[in-house]
Amino acid sequence: MTVIGIGADGWPGLPERSRSVLQDAHVLIGGPRQLALLPPSCAGKRVSWxxxxxxxxxxxxxxxxxxxxxxxxxxxxxxxxxGRALTETLGPEALHVLPHPSSVSYACARVGWPLEDTEVVTLVGRPAARLAAALHDGRRVLVLSTGPDTPAAVADLLRERGFGPSRMRVLEQLGGEDEHCADGTADTWTHAPGDPLNVIAVDCSRTPGALRLGAVPGLPDDAYEHDGQLTKRHVRAATLATLAPAPGELLWDVGGGSGSIAVEWMRTHPSCRAVTVERAPVRAERIARNADRLGVPGLRVVTGRAPDALTGLPAPDAVFIGGGLTAPGLLDACWDALPAGGRLVANTVTLESEALLASWHRRHGGDLVRLAVAHAVPVGGFTGWRQAMPVTQWSVTKPSPNLSGAPS
Structure with missing residues (x-):
């Protein structure tokens, strides 16, 4: 099987090798739009996906x-x-790929952006909220569009997330005879829906005074909708550093509260995944809204009480327990679910849960630390420190079964 890339310029834009393969093929498989670009000399049977x-x-x-x-x-x-679906289904040895320049290459050529400095976000079959995680002042983002209505949806999202001044260029039919560019800003975007084959170039510009969200864990507490059940900023940053997310890994966030740990785990890399378990339906809905707003709409929210709600979830690479530590069987269920090398981090502010963590620390080792944060506040005409409740944190890496259970 040969997989051939074709652009909006159709048959004239194909190299001789690709043309020869298409003319010699017994079967031509593709979308209706691609198949319609082929001349009668490609006599193979045409099959739409x-x-x-x-x-x-x-x-x-x-x-x-x-x-x-x-x-x-x-x-x-x-x-x-x-190509990805075919490779994963049939194996790479079954394919021979003849690529064409991608829409991203064409777009960077048109707007003069170095490809290696440009972030790409696809919204094809995905919610527009995914774009929010890529928005940083001064960055350049190419958005792969799902259709003619995507530019307006992107403009709406940019305004809502505090990036209304961002310049938008919608590049249609790149490489074809009908290539066209619509230009404007998100704040003033009034262009009617155009060609469904488009890529959106966004020069990110933050609205003055809009909340600034960095690229590392420890977002401002104001970034979250919450009812007080929120792992606060400085403890959250320390907790994510201990969890140490890596690309492609899955986190269980048990006792989600506002979902901040799971949200910031997923923001560290587009391939990071998370499941958050929260027993209160109102909080579970709030977690979903926070995930959507902060650019990780793929966060899976499970409403239920742990450990029962953990049954059937995919095995995690790491587990964070932010609430419900004293629930019977919770720590055991999380520990049993972890594979060798998996990490478990648990935070608590109560003496009862602290005693439980101390017991597990004696059995399995790891690190037991106390995190204390104080904020400067007015004291009359002076300034003093107001101490937040200290957080006890236990973190451990699960050893391989062939190793002793002694602390390490």
């Missing part, structure tokens, strides 16, 4: 076994394209 696509791939390929198959894809098939 079914929906949903991924489950149909094995059967579709098996139906044409032994025949020369050419698959058409937009731009570079391995950049947010069909």
């Amino acid at each position: 079914p929906s949903p696509l991924r489950p149909a791939v094995p059967g579709l390929i098996a139906a044409h076994a032994g025949r020369r198959i050419a698959v058409l894809a937009s731009g570079d098939p391995m950049f947010y394209g069909i």
Whole structure:
């Protein structure tokens, strides 16, 4: 099977090698738009992808076994394209890929941005809220659009998140004869929906006075909607440093409260995943709103009481327990769910939970620390310190089964 990238310029934009493969193929598979770009000299049987696509791939390929198959894809098939689904389903050895310049390459060429300094966010099949995590003053972001209505949705999001002055350029039909650019700012965006094949270039510019959100854990407490059940900023930063998220890892956030630990875990890298478990429905809804606002709408929120609500969840790489430590069986369930090398971090402010953590520390080792934060406040005409409740934190890495259970 050969996977061939094709651009908006269609057949004239293809190199001779790609043309030859398409003309010799017995079967041509692609979307209706791509297939329509081929001339009559490509005489193979034309087959449109079914929906949903991924489950149909094995059967579709098996139906044409032994025949020369050419698959058409937009731009570079391995950049947010069909190449990933085919590779994961059939294996890389089953494919030969002939890429075309991607829409991102074309967009950077048109606006003069170095590709290596440009962040790319895809909204194809994903909520627009994902863009929020990439918004930082002065950054350049390319948004892969899902259709003609995406630019207006992006403009709305930029205004809502305090980035209304950001310049937006909507680049349509890149590389084709009908290439077009609509220009403006999010605050003043009035362009009507245009071509569905578009990429949005955003020069991020924060509204003066808007809340500034950094790229590392420890966002301002004001970034969250909460009822007081919030791991405060400085303790949150220390907790995320101890949890040490790495790309692709999954966190269980048990006793989610406002969801701040799970949200900031996911903000560290686009591939980080998290499940937060919260027993109060009102708080669970609040967690979802915080996740959406802060750019991680993929956060999974489970409403229920742990440890029962943990049953059936995918195995975590790390567990954070921010509440409910004394619930019977909770620590045992979290410990049992962790694989070797997994991390567990638990915070508490009560003596009862502190005693429990001290007991587990004696059994399994790790680090037991006390985090104390004080804030300067007015004292008459002077300034003094107001101490927040100290937080006791236990953190541990689960050893391999063949190692002794002695503290290390």
